[in-house]
Amino acid sequence: MKAEIAVPDGARHTRILGVGAYRPRSVVDNHEVCRYIDSSDEWIRSRTGIVTRRWAGPDETLGVMAEHAASKAIAAAGLTPDRITCVIAATFTHLMQTPAIATEIAHRIGATEAAAFDITAGCAGFVHGVVLASDAVRARGGHVLVVGVERMTDLLDLSDRSTAFIFGDGAGAVVIGPSDTPGIGPAVWGADGSQADAIEQTAPWDVLKDDPTHKFPALRQDGQRVFRWAVYEMAKVAKEALDVAGIGPADLDTFIPHQANERIIDSMAKSIGLPPDVTVAKDIVTNGNTSGASIPQAMEAVLASGAAHSGDTALLLGYGSGLSYAAVVATLP
Numbered sequence: 332m333k334a335e336i337a338v339p340d341g342a343r344h345t346r347i348l349g350v351g352a353y354r355p356r357s358v359v360d361n362h363e364v365c366r367y368i369d370s371s372d373e374w375i376r377s378r379t380g381i382v383t384r385r386w387a388g389p390d391e392t393l394g395v396m397a398e399h400a401a402s403k404a405i406a407a408a409g410l411t412p413d414r415i416t417c418v419i420a421a422t423f424t425h426l427m428q429t430p431a432i433a434t435e436i437a438h439r440i441g442a443t444e445a446a447a448f449d450i451t452a453g454c455a456g457f458v459h460g461v462v463l464a465s466d467a468v469r470a471r472g473g474h475v476l477v478v479g480v481e482r483m484t485d486l487l488d489l490s491d492r493s494t495a496f497i498f499g500d501g502a503g504a505v506v507i508g509p510s511d512t513p514g515i516g517p518a519v520w521g522a523d524g525s526q527a528d529a530i531e532q533t534a535p536w537d538v539l540k541d542d543p544t545h546k547f548p549a550l551r552q553d554g555q556r557v558f559r560w561a562v563y564e565m566a567k568v569a570k571e572a573l574d575v576a577g578i579g580p581a582d583l584d585t586f587i588p589h590q591a592n593e594r595i596i597d598s599m600a601k602s603i604g605l606p607p608d609v610t611v612a613k614d615i616v617t618n619g620n621t622s623g624a625s626i627p628q629a630m631e632a633v634l635a636s637g638a639a640h641s642g643d644t645a646l647l648l649g650y651g652s653g654l655s656y657a658a659v660v661a662t663l664p
């Protein structure tokens with residue numbers, strides 16, 4: 332008779348136990364961006380809501396920024412790094428094909444027993460990481476660190492009017508672990524690959540192998556197409572995430588969408604039918620769009636400001652290149 336394979340013991344429920352963020356030292360205002368593109372402070376503010384963003388210096392590497400954010404999240408969770416069983420890094424600006432940056436992050440924080448791997452889902456990467464982490468804890472137990480970390484400036488063409496003013500750098504992290512009560516709802520996620528060219532790298536890396544004089548590949552987007560998709564399709568995804576969690580807009584305390592554009596955020600809040608007393612995270616104004624880092628950074632900021640509180644019911648919604656998306660209802664740490 333064949334031996335039966337043992338299955339791991341997991342947790343019935345999960346929740347976010349702690350959050351941390353790292354913002355690079357250099358604050359860049361719109362006037363500085365206008366040194367590189369033909370634009371204006373007024374145009375950038377009115378089209379995106381962005382007033383400043385952070386750009387990382389050479390010493391603020393992905394590993395360094397992630398270490399700061401992760402260490403804060405682990406301390407906030409009341410844990411020590413040796414309790415972390417898995418590190419998931421959500422990023423698309425790690426310019427080494429291998430090894431994964433998560434292995435460096437695990438080493439830096441001293442999570443010596445942890446599994447470590449990266450996921451790439453553009454600006455939706457962090458919420459994908461939360462979903463995977465929650466399912467991993469439900470299946471296997473332990474504590475999973477999810478880090479969103481980006482150096483968007485490494486993939487920016489500062490002379491490009493479609494991207495130069497939008498993006499910023501930084502890191503945000505959460506720790507997900509077992510809970511006595513439900514703290515992370517079912518996920519709604521997906522991708523529309525037919526629109527993959529709406530946000531993409533201008534050329535694959537091997538263009539440099541074939542032609543070393545080729546311009547370094549950069550990020551490009553069709554801003555209007557992304558805007559329309561986000562406004563019309565992502566509000567539906569948000570409503571679906573509330574439905575599968577068994578709650579309505581009035582049960583929400585906080586909405587933490589990907590920080591892509593203030594007009595997209597406002598339009599979504601209206602389409603979802605959020606009551607005026609729901610706190611809507613607007614880290615975009617001071618931080619720009621930090622892609623995979625934007626949601627944990629916004630979560631940290633909204634909690635630190637006192638506008639949201641531990642125990643609040645929040646909707647997290649990530650979306651971006653792919654075009655990929657993921658949404659989930661979660662209790663704030």
Ligand SMILES: CC(C)(COP(=O)(O)OP(=O)(O)OC[C@H]1O[C@@H](n2cnc3c(N)ncnc32)[C@H](O)[C@@H]1OP(=O)(O)O)[C@@H](O)C(=O)NCCC(=O)NCCS
Binds near residue numbers: 592652
């Ligand atoms: C990028 C974005 C701000 C551009 O705004 P827009 O209103 O769509 O701008 P358009 O491309 O339609 O251009 C409108 C006008 O502004 C001008 N313009 C475009 N970029 C400009 C810039 N950076 N500065 C000043 N003017 C600009 C255009 O030339 C055009 O001028 P015209 O009317 O005289 O022809 C907007 O499309 C957007 O936010 N999209 C979503 C992007 C996003 O969030 N991406 C990340 C997803 S993860």
